[in-house]
Amino acid sequence: MGVSERTATLDVEQAELALVEHYGRLVRLAYCVLEDGPRRAPAAHAVTCGALPRRCTSTAALPRPQAADEDPVYVWLRLRVLRAALARPRGPWLPRSLPRGGAPARAAYALRHLERMADPEIRTLLRAARVRDPDAALAGAVKAADAPGGPGAPAPAPGPVGEPCPLCGDGAGVQHALDTVRRRRQRRRAGAAALAALVCCGLLGVPGDTWGPDAAARPPLVRGTDAEQALDPGALVRAGAGAWRRASRTDFGAWPARGALTRDASLLRRALVTWARPRADVRVEAAPGTPEGPPPGPPQLLYAGRLAGAAVVLLYDGLRVARYTEPLDPDDGSAAAEAAEEGVSLELARTAGAATAESGALVVTRRGGKVRYLTAPWITRAARVDLLDPGDEAGRTLSRGADGVTGPVPLPVTLPQHCDTWPGLALRGSPGAARRLQLYTDLGELAPARLTDGAERTPATGTAARRRLARTACHLPAVLDRGVRAVNSWQFARQRLPDGDGEAAWVCTRAATWRGPGARVMTQFQPPAGAPGRPGAVTSRLEDSRVCGPHARAVLTGLLWRSTEGRWYVLAAGDEGVTRLRARGEGLLGGPAEAVGNTLAVRAGRQASARLSATRRNGAAPATSPAPVGPPD
Structure with missing residues (x-):
């Protein structure tokens, strides 16, 4: 859980x-x-980041978690944040008439409505946060909630008066936390390097550390540092076989060490040394936005075994997964010969914040047009399904070894017109x-x-969801x-087509990344089709956009479409918040058009080009399409 119950200490x-994990x-x-x-808002971020300890810290005096499954490390951080926020001095911009004790009352209100804590736990926590009169703070919270125009109940997510909280929980906020952690670790490594320079060769030139076949690949180390421990196979973290059953959070950290080579100290040391300082002949690949530096301390061993003519090691440092691969005897079959040609490789992928559903499997090998997965210890069934066939719900059961590795699954064919x-x-x-x-697919990363x-964003396993996915899958090569990290498809409108051509779905698909920024978005027009896997028509594409995300549901798009009667139309659709649509431009038969609702269809010439605009509910600002409407991609 992060806190040692025997020693009551918290690790940095x-x-x-x-x-x-809990930054938002x-x-x-x-x-x-x-x-x-x-x-x-900047002060809130500064207070939160400043709650991190500089060294191992005692937790003996902390209030116990209110729930048995509550993360004690989060409880400790929450107390630190609360103390710092309550102690922060009043800024010069604030009116002097603000009541004294307002901050404790707001703290009590937030703990009650955001943290869902009961009054006894709130009193205990406020006392630990050095609030002199917790009862008065609770009374102030109740008074503020009941006052006309006050915060009221239920409480809004950002703050006690419903004002927006910039970067509280979106990808940018998580990135801010990751950047803070990265800078702290860089400072610690820089301090260790400075110490190494001072003590110099007295501690570096110890026999047994500088001799051997892999000595040139070993980075110089200071004895007793985290950097040295990170290269010691004996210091690897190994979770027990049933640890996931007792863990408060089931993610990669709850995976046991599996595979036939988990006790091969020589292989594990080579993997750790390669991660710390890879040789020039090692092929190193990192997913976009993934740091390539060494682990800050001993990582966790997830897997070490033989697969497809190679030795494979999977490691996890809490923020990233690393896969080390080295060839076995090249004379031992064609697979070993292929592995020998590829040589030694190291792949890194960011997995920070992975929840249970996102920790279901890792790619353990990808070779010969096939991929094999290492499944989580809690997985009871793995199956291969065809995403282009909505009726393929059960799929074909994949064989799995005692180590959790599946049988081979074909890689997608990504050539145009071959989908x-x-x-x-599954x-x-x-x-x-x-x-x-849960459904997954291999998009080239270590985590499917x-x-x-x-x-x-529920699993895409329902009948309607599988139909949308079948018409989206062939666009995934983009x-x-x-x-x-995840691909979500969202139907934001349905439209009855002119000339009796049935009903079409308008779908927005968003590919979210592990790093937060860089998400790719596309909108699709999915009319009735003869084959269930026929791709929808892409009407717009966006990169590094919040559109179709959890906090940005405004969508407006359109295309030039030809009916089965041979007539051309400009079709448009917006999300449910759109109350009126307008189309203006060249080639519209009858001039500018307008329609009530969130869909529009207007006759046009085959070379028409139109601009769309919309009025949203409650008099919100009008929306416009990102580009002129024309033929789809």
Whole structure:
């Protein structure tokens, strides 16, 4: 859980991981407690990042978590954030008439409505945060909630008066936390390097450290440092076989070490040395936005075994997964010969914040047009499905060894006009973890991309979701090797087509990344089709955009379409918030057109070019399409 119950101490690295995982909650808490002002949001970020400890810290005096499954590291960080926010001085921009004790009242209000804590736990936590009168703070919170025009209940997510909280929980906020952790670790490494320069060869030239076949690849180390421990196979973190059943969070950190080579110290040392300082002949690949530096301390061993003529090692440092591959005897079959040609390789992928569903599998090998996965220990069934066939729900069960490695799954064919099938991975977990069926596909990363559907981003396993996915899968080559974490398709409108051509779906598909920025978005027009896997027509594409994300549901798009009667139309659609659509431009028969609702169809010439605009509900600002409407991609 991150806190040692025997020694009551908190490790720095565990605190950093907890900050990244819970950053949005902690920033919201700080934002609620701080006084209003022009620097409120930056102050909330500063308070949250400043809660990280500089060294191992005692936790003996902390209040116990309110729930048995609550992360004790988060409880400690929450207390630090609360203390810092309450102690922050009033800015010069604030009116002097603000009531004293306002910050404790806001803290009590936030703990009650955002953290869902009961009054006894709130009193305990406020006392630990050095609030002199917790009862008065609770009374102030109740008074503020009941006052006319006050915060009221239920509480809004950002703060006690409903004001927006910039970067509280979106990808930019998580990136801010990752940057903070990265800078702290760089400073620690720089300090260790400076110490190494001072003590010099007295500590470096120890017999046994500078001799051997891989000595040239070993970075110089200072004895007793985290850097030295990170190269010691004996210091590797190894979770127990049933650790996931007792863990408060089932992610990669709950995976046990599996494979036939988990005790091969020589192989594990080579993998660790290569991660720390790869030789010039090692092929190193990192997913976009993934740091290539060494682990800050001993990583966790997930897998070490023989596959497809190579030795494979999977390691996890809490923020990234690393896959080390080295060839075995090249005379041992064609697979070994192919592995020998590829040589030694190291691949890195960011996995910070992976939840249970996103920790279902890792790519353990990709060779010969096939991919094999290492499944999570809680997975009870793995199957191969064809994403282009909505009726292929159960799929074909994949064989799995005792080490959790699946049989081979064909890689998708990404050549244009050759999208006849698109393999997907279906995983079902045990009742204790990931019980719902989840769908994934290989998009070139170590972690397969999760496939979801709808505004709530639920697994894309329902009948309607599979139909949308079948018409979207052939567009996935556009997001290969982009560090994609999940692909979500959302139907934002349906439209009855002119000339009796049935009903079409308008779908927005978003490929979110592990790093936060860099998401790719496309909108599709999916009319009735003879084959269920026929790709929809792409009407617009955006890169590094918030559109179709959890906090940006405004969509407006259109295309030039030909009916089965041979007539041309400009079709347009917006999200549910659109109340009126307009089209203006060249080639519109009858001139500019307007329609009530969120869909529009107007006769046009085959060379028409139109600009779309829309009025949104409640008098919101009008929306415009990002580009003129023309033929689809």
